[in-house]
Amino acid sequence: MRIFTPLPILVAVASLAAACTSSTRSSATATAAPMGDVIAPDSGESHISNIRQLTNGGENAEAYFSADGQWITFQSTRDGRTCDQQYVMRRDGSGLTKVSVGGKTTCGWFLPGSQRLFFASTHAADSTCPVKPDPSQGYVWGIDPFDIYTVGRDGKDLKRLTNYGVYTAEGVLSPDGKSIVFTSLKDGDLDIYTMNVDGTNVKRLTTTPGYDGGPWWSPDGKKIVYRAWHYTDAAELKAYQDLLGKRMIRPNRMELFVMNADGSDQKQITKLGGANFGPSWTPDGKRIIFSSNHRNPRSRNFDLFLVNVDGTGLERLTTHEDFDGFPMFSPDGKSLIWASNRHDAKPGETNLFLADWKN
Numbered sequence: 277m278r279i280f281t282p283l284p285i286l287v288a289v290a291s292l293a294a295a296c297t298s299s300t301r302s303s304a305t306a307t308a309a310p311m312g313d314v315i316a317p318d319s320g321e322s323h324i325s326n327i328r329q330l331t332n333g334g335e336n337a338e339a340y341f342s343a344d345g346q347w348i349t350f351q352s353t354r355d356g357r358t359c360d361q362q363y364v365m366r367r368d369g370s371g372l373t374k375v376s377v378g379g380k381t382t383c384g385w386f387l388p389g390s391q392r393l394f395f396a397s398t399h400a401a402d403s404t405c406p407v408k409p410d411p412s413q414g415y416v417w418g419i420d421p422f423d424i425y426t427v428g429r430d431g432k433d434l435k436r437l438t439n440y441g442v443y444t445a446e447g448v449l450s451p452d453g454k455s456i457v458f459t460s461l462k463d464g465d466l467d468i469y470t471m472n473v474d475g476t477n478v479k480r481l482t483t484t485p486g487y488d489g490g491p492w493w494s495p496d497g498k499k500i501v502y503r504a505w506h507y508t509d510a511a512e513l514k515a516y517q518d519l520l521g522k523r524m525i526r527p528n529r530m531e532l533f534v535m536n537a538d539g540s541d542q543k544q545i546t547k548l549g550g551a552n553f554g555p556s557w558t559p560d561g562k563r564i565i566f567s568s569n570h571r572n573p574r575s576r577n578f579d580l581f582l583v584n585v586d587g588t589g590l591e592r593l594t595t596h597e598d599f600d601g602f603p604m605f606s607p608d609g610k611s612l613i614w615a616s617n618r619h620d621a622k623p624g625e626t627n628l629f630l631a632d633w634k635n
Contacts, residue, residue, distance in 0.1 A: 319630070325634060330629065333354060334354040334355070336350055337360075339628045340606060343386060345367065351383075351384065357381075364429055379398035379403055380422075381395055388449075401420075406418055415526065416525060417526075418521075422444050438471075440460060446491065448493055454472065456473060468500070483540065490502050501532060530550075532583070542625035550573030551578075554601050558620065561585075562584065577598060596616060610633060
C-alpha cells in the first residue's frame with residue numbers, strides 16, 4: 277500500500293514489493309514456521325519488547341493487520357521472485373497463503389469480517405513483472421499500471437475493483453469499513469481519492485501539483501495523514517511532470533501532511549528534510565508513527581518516529597543502523613508490526629517483525 281516509499285536502492289525492492297508468477301491461478305497454502313525466539317531491541321528502543329521475526333528471507337514489507345488482529349496481509353519476493361506477490365498469514369507467521377495471481381502486487385488490506393481483502397496488482401496489463409525504468413534516467417521508480425482487486429483470504433474469487441489502467445494503489449480501509457482511501461494517476465497527477473468499498477462514489481481529495489500519497493485514516497475516520505512533495509520551483513515542477521509523463525518518479529523528498537477526511541484543511545506537519553513516509557496513527561489518534569531518514573538523508577538508515585498531529589513532539593523509536601519502516605499498531609494497541617533489515621540472514625533482506633508496544 278505504501279509504494280513509492282523513498283527508500284535507498286538496497287531496500288527499494290521491499291518498498292515496491294511485488295512478485296513474478298505466471299497468470300495461472302494458484303492459491304495453494306505454503307508452509308511457514310511460527311514465530312521464532314525473542315529478539316532483543318537495540319539500545320534506546322524503549323517502546324518495543326519481545327520482538328519476534330515473522331518472515332525469513334527475500335523482501336517482505338507492508339504488513340497490515342485484519343480488524344480482529346488475528347491475520348496479516350503483506351507483499352513478498354520470497355521463493356526467488358523478482359517482484360512482489362500478495363500473501364496472508366496468521367499473526368504468528370503460520371498459515372501462509374498466496375492470494376495474488378501474477379504481475380506485481382502491493383498495498384493489501386483486509387475488508388470487514390477479515391474473510392476478504394483488497395490489494396493492487398499489475399497482472400491485467402502483464403502477468404510478468406513490469407519492465408524496470410531506464411537506468412539512464414538516474415535513480416527513478418516506474419509508476420506501474422496497478423489496479424485494485426478484492427479476493428478471499430483463501431486466494432479464491434478474485435474480483436477487479438478499479439479499471440483505470442494506470443497507477444492506482446496505496447489503499448486503506450476506513451474505520452467504519454465503508455470507504456477506501458487510495459492514490460491514483462487517473463487524472464494525470466499522483467493524487468489521493470476516496471471511494472466506496474464497491475468502487476463507486478470516487479472523490480478526488482488532493483489537487484496540488486506534485487506527489488500526494490500513502491494516505492491513512494485516523495482511528496475515528498475524521499482525518500487522513502499522507503506524504504507529499506509540492507514543488508515551489510517551476511523548473512523542478514516541470515522536471516517532475518516530464519518524468520511523470522514517462523511513468524516514472526524520482527523519490528527524493530517527502531514530508532507528512534494531515535487533512536480532513538473530505539480533503540479540506542490540508543496542512544503540512546513536518547519539515548524534517550529527507551524522505552518521510554509510511555505514516556499511520558497511534559490507536560488513540562493523538563500521534564502519527566512513520567519512517568524517516570532525515571537524520572542522514574543520503575543514507576539507507578531509516579528509523580521509526582512518533583510525532584504529534586500538529587507536528588510537535590518528535591520522538592525517535594528505533595535505533596537500528598539499517599532500515600525500519602511500514603509500521604502499524606494492532607487493533608488493540610498492544611503490538612507493533614513493521615519491516616526491518618535487522619537480524620537478516622543475508623545483507624539487505626527485509627523481514628517482518630512483531631513486538632509488544634509500551635507507551
